[in-house]
Amino acid sequence: MAKPETPKQPKKKAEAAREADAAISKAKNPNAPKKKMGRPSLYSTHIANVICIRISEGESLRRILMDDGMPNQSTVYEWLLKHPDFAEKYTRAREEQADTLADEIIAIADETPEMQPIYDKQGNVVDIKIDSGYVAYQKQRIEARKWTAMKLKPKKYGDKLELSGNAENPLVVEAQSEAKQLFSALLENMELTKAKR
Numbered sequence: 001m002a003k004p005e006t007p008k009q010p011k012k013k014a015e016a017a018r019e020a021d022a023a024i025s026k027a028k029n030p031n032a033p034k035k036k037m038g039r040p041s042l043y044s045t046h047i048a049n050v051i052c053i054r055i056s057e058g059e060s061l062r063r064i065l066m067d068d069g070m071p072n073q074s075t076v077y078e079w080l081l082k083h084p085d086f087a088e089k090y091t092r093a094r095e096e097q098a099d100t101l102a103d104e105i106i107a108i109a110d111e112t113p114e115m116q117p118i119y120d121k122q123g124n125v126v127d128i129k130i131d132s133g134y135v136a137y138q139k140q141r142i143e144a145r146k147w148t149a150m151k152l153k154p155k156k157y158g159d160k161l162e163l164s165g166n167a168e169n170p171l172v173v174e175a176q177s178e179a180k181q182l183f184s185a186l187l188e189n190m191e192l193t194k195a196k197r
Contacts, residue, residue, distance in 0.1 A: 040071050043079050043086075051076065052089045056096035058104060098153035101145040108141050 040047065047070065054064045065073055080087045114134040118127040149157040 039075070040069065041075050043083055047071065048079060048083070048086045048089065052086075052093040055090070055093040056100065058097055058100040094152050098149040098157060101149040101152075102157060105142050105145050105149075108138055108145075111138070113138075 051061070051064055051070075055061060061073065061076065064070060065076065071079075080090060114131045115128045116131040117125045118129060120126045146157075150159070
């Protein structure tokens, strides 16, 4: 008994077009080497520079590497270990990314908020309020950029804790521990005992 044939899945238009282009190219030049279809793994100064430029413009490495012609994330990390010039450019790009994110925070904060009209029973607009969901969304966007900028460039965007004193009001640091408090209590108790005798 013969198995019934299953109908073939129709090819997607883009896939069919690529196959047609490949067939035409092969017919024109049969000795041409085949194009590699995987992600690049050999170090490329051009790709490294593109990655650094896009990072400095605020894009995440993950997003950049989703594009065609970009290497895997593990490949980029390998390049950072093997190529000091790329590592230096990458570090500088990350610092510049912090400045870009700080600029984006200002731009987000300056955006006109989405307004939500409030209607009465007859359908007339009686008030307009800021959409609370929009406010929460914008706050989340700002906080994410703020946190990232603080981590990428802590000297410039990190929280600063300044402890200082001067000749008139010197800085005094006191550490109270349980042992010190216990010792003080024992001394007081001893002095009270002496005074009673």
